[in-house]
Amino acid sequence: MAEITLVEAVTQALAHELDADERVLVLGQDVGANGGVFRATDGLQERFGADRVRDTPLAETMIAGIAVGMAAQGLKPVAEFQFMGFIYPGLDQILSHAARLRNRSRGRLCCPIVYRAPYGGGIRAPEHHSESTEALFAHIPGLRVVVPSSPARAYGLLLAAIRDPDPVVFLEPKRIYRAARQEVPDDGEALPLDRCFRLREGGDITLISWGASLKETLAAAEQLAEDGVGSEVIDPATLKPLDIHSIIDSVEKTGRCLVVHEAARTGGLGAEIVAQINDYAFDLLRAPVQRVTGYDTVMPYYQLENYYLPDVERIVAGARAVLDYSHGGGR
Amino acid sequence: MAEITLVEAVTQALAHELDADERVLVLGQDVGANGGVFRATDGLQERFGADRVRDTPLAETMIAGIAVGMAAQGLKPVAEFQFMGFIYPGLDQILSHAARLRNRSRGRLCCPIVYRAPYGGGIRAPEHHSESTEALFAHIPGLRVVVPSSPARAYGLLLAAIRDPDPVVFLEPKRIYRAARQEVPDDGEALPLDRCFRLREGGDITLISWGASLKETLAAAEQLAEDGVGSEVIDPATLKPLDIHSIIDSVEKTGRCLVVHEAARTGGLGAEIVAQINDYAFDLLRAPVQRVTGYDTVMPYYQLENYYLPDVERIVAGARAVLDYSHGGGR
Amino acid sequence: MHKPRMHLVASFDIAHLQYLDEQGRASQELPDFATPDTLQALYRQMALARLVDDRAVKLQRTGRLGTYPSTLGQEAIGVGTGSAMDSADIYCPYYRETGALLERGVDIEEILAIWGGDERGQCFQHAPEDLPLCVPIATQLLHAAGVGVALKYKNEHFDEPQRVAVASAGDGATSRGDFYEALNLAGVWQLPAVFVINNNQWAISVARSDQTASQTIAQKAVAAGIPGLQVDGNDVIAVRAAVADAVERARRGEGPTLIEALSYRLCDHTTADDAGRYRPAGELERAQKREPLARLAHYLESAGHWNEDAETELQRELAEILEREVKAYSSRSKDRPAAMFEHLYAELPEALYEQHDELAERGGDR
């Protein structure tokens, strides 16, 4: 079996579901003949027809909004926003309608929609092309927010997202779209949307991250291991609803935790994870849970983007600070 | 001097700045002859003219977007969204442009805009009229987010917001628009946008809240006082950037803290406050900082809204849980 | 500089349709559907809408209902639209909709429940595929476009008979990008969709002339390359004829239509509004002369199909229906607090168990 990249795994999952379920439609800007600007829909229109894989006019509010109407009539739209930076005009329709239709109709209608978007920085892209604002979506009741971090997880989680009866915001870390290859059998096996993935076992510190940042997080874990520090690396993958219990299980063991994310720090999802660890495992913490994140400023144009993104050095330093922490007394 | 309500204090501040600075313009749906659906702009069009106080067509993206162009040309628009639930179509313009223009033009242009919106639930309003999604805005670099909780603070903070050279999202807790009256001299004295307000002193627990929930939080403090518990009540008022140091000062004293907000819990601003207290004062905490918040579901239609909103009972119970917390060991 | 020579590349006409003039006289031969029975039925539904509105406002005034948007004076639009649809078609309503909802079979009790702050009103037991009432202005127009995509797709792929999506909105709504994006998509994808605009001349306090510089709302269709027309929105025959024609064309695969129905809001925007603050003196009185019920009654009377007795009998019958429904509304039990979690997702995620259980406890559910 050939090894495939993350973006190819996305294509494979889309093809699998287009093939399996005629209610599934793919739509977005340039998803047709062009196969998407990242080629995530490459070949799909040719294979399934322009009715199943549709180029839309250039209007994100429209894309977000028609998906609601389509879903209310039993279709399963998989809508692509070309970049996460262009999802915002769709936010009203996602927040006010997609996320609420089931609830406000008391279960009469629902929105089995997947809103996909390439996400994050690090590819020398132009302005507004490097957003990671998952926290905005993770705050919205009624949504699921999913970020895959490997080809296999991209495949399994996207299958699950498409089959899920409720709306899912599926954010694809484009920096690692082609970073690694993996054998991913096209077996239609979905992965659960309510479980964290443990990517590495270790007893000294829990490192939590998702998406592209896991690359640096795993490298940091490797570096820490050279110094004899055992890191447990956890990928929540589904950021909302969050499987906090798997995280707590790990923190129970390590007593120390660092959250790494690319998004701006303030109000990022790291804060919620810190707060929930505090809720459930305060007594077990041997140091405050800390965060290594993007800065609280606008993602810079690409010349400076590597300063913005958490790198191995910052992650190792962050972990060190957690590991070296000792109570100053007080309690 | 007559005592005025919070909404009248808003009007007074708007009138003061319209009078003081010809670059200030008020715009929004129904802000003219109608004086706004809550009468926040009552009488302003008559006094300052339809050129200074403008009814716009019904288009929120437009309202958010033209404010950017107006500000880039040196005006100081104060734009009203009729309810916070209708601000979302404006989010793209606020996030991608208003919050970024200064940075992306390296200081050449800027956006001294105030985006006002009535905010929160509890007034038996129709669907979508009871939103409290301040956390979405508090995550956006380049914005200020301000929530007043009394007539005096509404006046002073709105003056500051209008004078501020950068964009401010100013959220007005409509449940307390007319809940209390206060003497508010029209003296043009602004309040700082970088300081918390301490509304009550106490040594046993720090209660943090903002907007309408402060009403119940203060009532809870009162109730706790009857049992001999001293609560320090803090109103950050400016939620972004957050004056964490005043909060830490209080927590240093009490060692215990509860955050109360009306917004959904997950990814709400409470999480960020918990995380920052952990960052700065972990050793001093005698219990995990806890949260009493709206639930992680859609704000219900009004029959059930009082179940959704944090009430005195839940706040007291939350405070009790923090106060009664004792380490289960582990560390 | 002399004026340059320019070459004409496109031309557009906007036309207006009316059957009954302001005095209730036929201004042209009526369409085939306009039998005495049908016209009486339309009259009945408009009269019922008016009664419901009147009662709803009173219920609000006595604290038994929340904010309510009356359709007073605009009954012909909702009733005309609803009556032009097949029950299998899908309606995507805005919020000012009493007449249309009655036509769609929505219970009066449900309408009252919605405005009484109870999600269960949106269940639409007799219109189970219609979308719930929509408050965020113009957003429902995109839903209608999406429904149109689905209906066309299901017709082509699942051999479903072609159904049509019909949406409504106010004149103010036409200023929003969602309106335009919906029309544009419907045009380029030739969707089976009909967009009906209730041009009641006001968006709360903003007059139609302050909303847009376009001479008509109908001409906004030109931007999307779709047909647009104006109808006399106080003439239920014209509304029904125009909508029925558009629905049939959509059903035949000939694409979408924008219909501007000209009417007037003979009431405050909602019970929370006071139009006295902004409505010019005399305007209401002038508009009252054009209202749709008297107009149709005059026509029916002069044709010998209506009289005082019939009116009395009708009002008696409708009052009875209304009492029954109001009683049903008033005796509804409150929804359980925990219900706010039970339809959030198909299945409650583990992460929400604690919150759900806390709420169930508080509501006495367990």
Added chain:
Amino acid sequence: MHKPRMHLVASFDIAHLQYLDEQGRASQELPDFATPDTLQALYRQMALARLVDDRAVKLQRTGRLGTYPSTLGQEAIGVGTGSAMDSADIYCPYYRETGALLERGVDIEEILAIWGGDERGQCFQHAPEDLPLCVPIATQLLHAAGVGVALKYKNEHFDEPQRVAVASAGDGATSRGDFYEALNLAGVWQLPAVFVINNNQWAISVARSDQTASQTIAQKAVAAGIPGLQVDGNDVIAVRAAVADAVERARRGEGPTLIEALSYRLCDHTTADDAGRYRPAGELERAQKREPLARLAHYLESAGHWNEDAETELQRELAEILEREVKAYSSRSKDRPAAMFEHLYAELPEALYEQHDELAERGGDR
């Protein structure tokens, strides 16, 4: 049913303007501004834009520039538009703008810096009030409307001479709500604003005909009740004449205009695109025959105002300018990392001191 009688309420015509036909022959008397000097200047700017584009693509190919959107084939639109404005007018550009920016006085070095990933390129030293290049499609049209509000207000309240806001966008951009909301506001508030659409027939891979069912983009103005016209976008004289006329009307307080400039994207969408994946065979070749530079050169030659020597001399001069600017670009120092905090707010809030200092340290600033 027989066809009902309808009453005409509004009519609209869309016209097209051209001065030079595809062979570079005057198809009507040229406007007054079209002196040999002016036409040579326009030609020069188009030629410079083409050189800049060509070099930028090469810089990208060799890793010295990020993604770049060339204006190849569309130079007449930017140059025509820019040359029709006063320097005090305000330009709100989209991203495909080399020609217009050159006209506005933006340095080539600045243009390269923007696409080279350096915010400082947006400083526009010689166009300090123009808005930065705008990437989120159509959003800049609302900024232009807002600028128009301000310019009108400042004229009325601060006695400022009336200036005009000019914005550009692509054909794809006209599908977005922002476009329509901007036009609608400009219409109802009679703003001094001109909206120029570069209809290059493609939005990345989406053909104009899949973008909207409207026969022209110009007719979208009808929805906003404002004038709309089409110009031959490969005829710089027509572009400049139409924009100048619209700008002057706006300056006189006669409101906004929508101008559709018909052209063709003779290149990939950006350096990250491969039009070969979606462009029908032959289309490019056909479009090449209509391109703007050759057309104007032909006209000037046949009128005796251009020849091979002039062309050689021009190319030499422009190449020199380009070398100088590319050198300046290549020798720029990198911005300091901490700069990403220094312009976020007018004054750095205390809450950001720590992060700023950390970054300053990492950047070696302290």
